[in-house]
Structures are given as structure tokens and as C-alpha cells.
Amino acid sequence: MATENRKQQLHVFFFPFLGHGHTIPTVDMAKLFASRGVRATIITTPLNLPLISRSLQESTALGLPINLIPIKFPCAEAGLPEGCENVDAITSPDMFPIFFKATTMLQEPLEQLLQEHHPDCLIAGWIFPWATDSAAKFGIPRIVFNGSGFFPLCVGNSIALHQPYKDVVPDSDPFVIPNLPGIEIQMTRMVLSPYIVNNEDNVIARLSKAAAQSEVTSFGVVVNSFYELEGIYADHYKKVLGRRAWSIGPVSLCNRDIKEKSHRGKQSSMDARDCLKWLDSKKPNSVVYICFGSYSDFTIHQLREIAMGLEASGQNFIWVARESKKTKKEQGGDIDEDQGWLPEGFEKRMEGKGLIIRGWAPQVLILEHESVGGFVTHCGWNSTLEGVSAGVPMATWPLCAEQFYNERLVTQVLRIGVSVGSKKWIPVVGDYVEKVAIMKAVKEIMEGEEAEEMRNRAKELARMAREAVEEGGSSYSDFNSLIEELVGLSN
Numbered sequence: 001m002a003t004e005n006r007k008q009q010l011h012v013f014f015f016p017f018l019g020h021g022h023t024i025p026t027v028d029m030a031k032l033f034a035s036r037g038v039r040a041t042i043i044t045t046p047l048n049l050p051l052i053s054r055s056l057q058e059s060t061a062l063g064l065p066i067n068l069i070p071i072k073f074p075c076a077e078a079g080l081p082e083g084c085e086n087v088d089a090i091t092s093p094d095m096f097p098i099f100f101k102a103t104t105m106l107q108e109p110l111e112q113l114l115q116e117h118h119p120d121c122l123i124a125g126w127i128f129p130w131a132t133d134s135a136a137k138f139g140i141p142r143i144v145f146n147g148s149g150f151f152p153l154c155v156g157n158s159i160a161l162h163q164p165y166k167d168v169v170p171d172s173d174p175f176v177i178p179n180l181p182g183i184e185i186q187m188t189r190m191v192l193s194p195y196i197v198n199n200e201d202n203v204i205a206r207l208s209k210a211a212a213q214s215e216v217t218s219f220g221v222v223v224n225s226f227y228e229l230e231g232i233y234a235d236h237y238k239k240v241l242g243r244r245a246w247s248i249g250p251v252s253l254c255n256r257d258i259k260e261k262s263h264r265g266k267q268s269s270m271d272a273r274d275c276l277k278w279l280d281s282k283k284p285n286s287v288v289y290i291c292f293g294s295y296s297d298f299t300i301h302q303l304r305e306i307a308m309g310l311e312a313s314g315q316n317f318i319w320v321a322r323e324s325k326k327t328k329k330e331q332g333g334d335i336d337e338d339q340g341w342l343p344e345g346f347e348k349r350m351e352g353k354g355l356i357i358r359g360w361a362p363q364v365l366i367l368e369h370e371s372v373g374g375f376v377t378h379c380g381w382n383s384t385l386e387g388v389s390a391g392v393p394m395a396t397w398p399l400c401a402e403q404f405y406n407e408r409l410v411t412q413v414l415r416i417g418v419s420v421g422s423k424k425w426i427p428v429v430g431d432y433v434e435k436v437a438i439m440k441a442v443k444e445i446m447e448g449e450e451a452e453e454m455r456n457r458a459k460e461l462a463r464m465a466r467e468a469v470e471e472g473g474s475s476y477s478d479f480n481s482l483i484e485e486l487v488g489l490s491n
């Protein structure tokens with residue numbers, strides 16, 4: 001009871017990286033803390049604030065103790081266009097280093113807020129390595145939120161430590177990830193970020209190195225995962241690599257009703273009820289859902305190839321597609337300026353069979369519908385975990401970041417997916433994949449005995465995911481121990 005009372009007074013600051021793949025699970029985390037009576041305050045920039053506020057509508061109505069505080073993003077000072085406050089507003093690769101540099105200018109305003117509010121804990125995104133020192137100045141423990149799982153954390157750590165890619169020629173030759181528990185995992189230099197393989201010295205490389213270091217110096221790491229999914233990697237991370245970590249996911253499962261699920265992230269481009277109505281008209285496991293996260297930006301050529309691959313697969317589909325941010329001229333090649341990005345007559349032919357959502361979709365709501373039987377994903381960690389939680393086999397199409405690591409987890413460790421065959425780490429646009437490969441991968445996760453086996457394994461994981469977050473489950477218990485520790489510290 002004493003602890004219960006103390007919990008009421010705990011106050012946790014959340015400071016997520018400015019990308020939807022980070023703010024979305026952070027909002028879920030804040031809801032989770034608030035649902036246990038902890039006061040949660042999310043710090044974000046003015047343009048990200050209304051999106052977060054929308055995602056919190058239902059929690060606010062329930063009276064959960066969650067606040068939002070805006071912090072100015074230094075667009076002009078950093079040389080970014082006004083309004084570029086989220087990675088999804090970045091329109092060219094050379095803006096990334098400037099954007100990351102701009103995030104370092106948030107240190108001073110964050111420290112002012114820490115001094116003013118003096119929370120009991122700061123949970124900050126991995127890309128703010130300086131946040132550990134900032135919090136320490138005020139005697140506040142800082143917890144890191146990487147936004148990824150234990151498997152990718154272990155793989156990333158092994159690659160950084162052992163540099164197994166060194167001297168491997170050609171770039172397409174495989175090498176083994178050393179000192180990893182479980183089955184042997186191979187990578188190639190092509191699927192690693194050039195920051196790693198070329199040992200580049202720039203702002204992103206420096207921040208990444210400092211971030212890895214801050215995992216060690218911080219109070220610990222909070223991980224959106226569950227023990228039953230990747231227990232041997234969780235153990236390895238904690239016992240062999242010596243990190244303190246709590247596994248508290250899948251956090252997306254804290255969203256219980258339709259509104260909560262459809263209010264995650266940006267405003268949906270299609271009404272959630274219309275989406276559900278469309279799905280209701282389809283047979284169980286007969287629709288494949290295709291989405292590449294929050295900031296992918298495919299060329300028109302690639303979009304057309306996807307359309308043709310989907311049509312050839314013969315499956316029902318919901319495809320979340322965005323026309324490229326680049327102009328057709330910038331994309332070069334044989335693009336006809338007047339022609340749209342879909343093959344001629346595609347929408348007419350696909351009427352009733354395929355639904356294209358242009359922009360943002362209520363992903364979790366769609367994935368959880370019983371008609372959805374497969375997911376073509378870029379393997380962002382949230383999407384991967386949401387696919388697992390929904391119990392659907394996945395066709396993996398990693399583009400960049402740690403997505404190739406997640407692909408190995410899905411296809412080789414968990415055996416709930418097949419690769420479409422993208423082989424090269426390319427930011428935002430990804431490696432080019434042809435229609436035949438897309439068609440083949442879609443059919444492999446939707447039809448036949450192997451698809452059924454993958455689906456059965458995925459459904460079993462989904463069941464365990466739900467159990468993990470229920471009272472007495474592994475994530476529920478780990479979350480409890482985290483709160484207990486924070487209570488202990490604040491006493």
C-alpha cells in the first residue's frame with residue numbers, strides 16, 4: 001500500500017526522438033505508466049504536439065495523468081526549412097545530418113524543464129546520448145528508449161564490437177555475427193549502414209557511438225518487446241553484455257478500443273470504420289496488408305512494380321502508398337510527366353479486390369482484423385512487433401536502419417516470414433525489388449502449407465504477446481519491477 005501511494009507521486013518525463021516510429025511507442029509507454037498511476041509528461045516540439053495530443057484523447061477523457069510540454073525545435077538556427085520537426089518532413093538525404101545536429105541543440109531547453117519540474121526519471125530516445133548527463137546534473141536517472149528489440153540490440157552490439165564485416169570482399173559475401181546466442185546469423189556489408197562499414201566520421205556516426213555508450217552509463221534501457229519472443233537475446237543483452245533492461249511490450253497492446261487504435265500517429269487518410277467495413281466483407285486470412293512505415297519514400301518505378309506484383313499475386317490487399325516526395329524529374333529515367341504513379345487501369349481492375357490508402361493508415365486496427373492474413377513490411381521494429389502481435393506471417397522488405405537485423409529475426413529465428421529479397425541498405429528508398437519477387441513473396445505468406453505453418457507459429461506468438469502484458473505476464477512483471485526500482489530511488 002505504501003508503494004501504491006508512492007506510485008501516485010512518481011513523475012516520469014518522456015522525451016522521444018522526433019520520428020513517428022519513436023513517438024508512437026513512447027505515447028503508448030506513457031499511457032502504460034499513467035494507467036498504473038504514474039504521472040507522465042511528454043516533451044515534444046510544437047508541430048509534433050497536436051499529433052500526440054490526438055493520440056491521447058481517450059486517455060485524457062479517462063483522466064489519466066499525462067501532460068504535454070512543447071519545446072522549440074531550432075529549424076532556422078540549424079539551417080532546416082521551417083516546419084521540419086520530424087524525420088518524415090525530411091525531403092533529401094543531405095538533410096539528415098542537419099536534422100540530427102539540430103536535435104543536439106535541444107539540450108539546453110530540456111535541462112531548463114528538468115530543473116523546473118524535477119521529475120523522478122527521464123526516458124529519452126537513444127539519439128539524445130547527452131540526455132544522460134543532462135539528467136545527472138539534477139540527480140535524475142535517465143533511461144534509454146532505443147525503439148528496437150533485444151535481437152537487433154545484440155546484433156548491433158556484436159557488429160560494433162567485433163567488426164566482422166572488416167576485410168570481407170566482395171560486399172555481397174556473407175559473414176557470421178559473432179558471439180550471438182541461438183542459431184547462426186549471417187549478414188553482408190551491403191545490408192549494413194555505410195556509417196558502420198566505412199567508419200565515417202559525421203554527426204550521425206558520432207551520435208550513434210555516443211548513444212551506444214549511453215546505454216552503458218544510463219540507469220537502464222526500456223525495451224518494447226516481450227520475453228517469450230526473444231528471451232535468449234534478452235538474457236544475452238543483460239547477462240553477457242551487462243546492460244540493465246526491462247522488457248515491457250508489446251506496448252501497442254495498451255490500445256484497447258477502435259478509437260485508441262486508429263488515433264496512433266498521424267490522422268488516418270481513410271476513416272477507420274470504412275476500413276473495417278471493407279475488411280469485414282473479406283474472408284478470414286484473405287487480405288495482405290502492405291505498408292513501409294512512417295517515412296519511406298519509394299520512386300514511382302518502385303510503386304508501379306509493387307502494384308504489378310500485387311495484381312499478379314491474385315490476393316486481396318490493403319496497400320498504404322504515398323507518391324514520392326521527389327518530383328518526377330528528380331527521379332529521372334523514363335517517367336512520363338503526365339502519367340500517374342499507378343499502372344494504367346490498375347484501380348479499375350482492382351475494384352473490390354484492393355484498397356489503396358494514400359498517406360496514413362490505422363495500421364494496428366487493420367493488422368488485427370481477422371481478414372488480414374499477411375503483412376508486407378519494411379521491418380521497422382514497431383511494425384515487426386505489431387505484425388507479431390497480430391499473428392500474421394510477414395514478407396520482409398527492409399530498407400535501412402536496423403531493419404535487416406529485424407528481417408533475420410522474423411525469417412530465420414522466429415520463422416514467421418519470407419524475404420522479398422532486398423539486398424542493400426539504402427536510406428528511405430530501399431533496394432529496388434521487381435514485381436516477380438513481390439508476387440512470389442506475397443503468395444508464399446498467403447497460400448499453401450508453409451504459409452499455414454508460419455501463420456500457426458505467428459498466432460502462437462500473438463497469444464504469448466497478449467499474455468505477456470496481462471497481469472502476471474512477463475512484461476507486466478518486468479514493468480512492475482521497473483516501477484518498484486523508480487519508487488525505491490525516489491524515496
Ligand code: UDP
Pocket residue numbers: 019020021022024025264265291292293294295320359360361362363364379380381382383384386
Ligand atoms: N504507422 C501507422 N500507419 C501508417 C504507417 C505507419 O499507424 O500508415 C505506424 C505503425 O503502426 C508503427 C509506426 O507507424 O507503429 C512505424 O514504426 P516502425 O518502427 O515500424 O517504422 P519507422 O516508421 O520508424 O521506419
